[in-house]
Ligand SMILES: Nc1ncnc2c1ncn2[C@@H]1O[C@H](COP(=O)(O)OP(=O)(O)OP(=O)(O)O)[C@@H](O)[C@H]1O
């Protein structure tokens with residue numbers, strides 16, 4: 001019987017974790033788990049409830065009581081998965097500028113991380129999973145059989161994120177931020193995420209500035225095949 005395998009893909013905002021991780025999971029027939037979506041879902045709920053994003057104790061309680069589920073994409077609208085919070089579909093709502101502005105602060109609290117990391121580990125217990133985030137290889141799944149850390153320059157990650165928002169929202173959309181605003185947001189999130197975003201010592205770092213998604217996937221499959 002093929003060994004159950006856990007693949008961790010970490011890296012900063014816009015490095016390509018979700019895109020590469022989802023395609024890799026689909027190619028291998030593995031479960032795909034975007035842990036960032038879990039932090040975003042909790043942040044969305046906290047904003048809905050009017051909680052103070054600085055209040056780690058209240059946010060930890062909310063994380064324990066909330067039902068956050070990442071399931072298969074039952075709607076064909078470009079989503080990678082469906083995220084529900086207490087049964088409400090929030091798949092796109094968790095990508096709002098307000099959630100993006102607040103999620104790193106919410107995620108910085110140990111009370112929040114303790115609860116979500118436990119949930120992430122439970123999801124990975126079956127093995128045959130591709131889990132993406134910031135701290136998967138270093139903290140969540142330290143025994144993962146394959147650990148990849150994707151990175152790219154700030155400017156390249158800004159260009160990618162801006163292009164993604166432009167495609168999703170359209171040039172005339174009132175919520176479309178400027179490239180400078182996108183870059184500033186990524187820089188800010190990098191700073192807040194720093195403590196929870198260090199590559200695991202045994203992670204393989206792939207610098208993706210001059211690589212296409214297909215080339216990144218090819219490198220990961222080559223690395224995995226040599227194991
Ligand atoms: N190697 C690449 N070359 C060009 N574009 C890329 C590459 N990797 C990802 N992209 C594009 O960049 C955008 C951001 O990628 P993605 O959402 O996968 O990043 P991420 O690391 O998951 O970011 P976040 O942590 O903020 O969710 C997407 O539109 C994606 O298609």
Ligand SMILES: Nc1ccn([C@@H]2O[C@H](COP(=O)(O)O)[C@@H](O)[C@H]2O)c(=O)n1
Pocket residue numbers: 013014035036037039040103104105107108132133134135136189193196
């Ligand atoms: N394992 C993780 C994953 C994410 N975060 C925090 O969530 C934010 C949003 O994640 P995206 O992948 O959707 O960008 C991210 O900026 C982190 O603040 C985390 O702490 N740990």
